[in-house]
Amino acid sequence: MTSRPLMTLQVFVAPPQKVGEIPHGTRVIAPITSGSFQGPRLRGKVLAGGGDWTLLRSDGVLELDLRITLETDDGALIYLTSFGLRHGPPEVLAALARGESIDPSRYYFRTAARFETSAPQYGFLNQLIAVSSGDRRASGPIYTIEEIL
């Protein structure tokens, strides 16, 4: 499998909405307030209004279901969805939950990302498969997204 950098995406989250225990696990919704992204072929900001619908499963894996709108520096809108998984040793996850900075190589945080846009200059995003590795920070995650070639 080969890949190449697509973008680095940083999102900022508002305080989480803790829905709590539901039939599939523990649901926590994190509203996205802002952010930015940059890569060799596109850059811009994250619009307010998206969110990450996270679900902590009974096997300890956190499922992430991110939906956000990107606005490029030339005014195009891009809808990004990312489904991810995060898990690791209990002490590492506990430190993350306390908001501490942790080397992201100490846990598994990977996502599969899809894009939708009507802007011709970014039409290539509609046609690619992408994966990302995440780095969970107290202010929100940073994703390094790669295009699968």
Place this chain on the structure above:
Amino acid sequence: MTAMTSRPLMTVRIAAAPPQKLGTVSHGVRSIVPVTGGDFEGPRLRGKVLPGGGDWLLLRADGVLELDLRITLETDDHALIYMRFLGVRHGPADVIAALRRGESVDPARYYFRTLPSFETATDRYAFLNRIISVGVGEARPDGAVHRIDEIL
């Protein structure tokens, strides 16, 4: 910046029945391909594809074929694994036309990539519940072959 690394998970060969051509629907041209069987093999698991799954294909207005596959795998030690993926396939017009005629085409000539996910209740395969993976597809006259890598 973290480099993306991967390792082989399995190669899945899927045998399919003739497509059910629904024609033009609200989002594009829909074809449904019933899965009749197949097999899979990798360093950590192997077995067969059970009949009964399918691939709900949608040809979009931009020429990209979207794949939406759901199948059940049975390992050689009788564990059941539910596998599904979304994928995209596209390429030069002459290459896609050759594929539609059922010809064998070098898969390097088109883009056929998928994002598989897995569900299993069997402890020895539970690692499948916890990984993100990517597949590179090859369309063959008798079905599709997917080489799936685990993202590390």
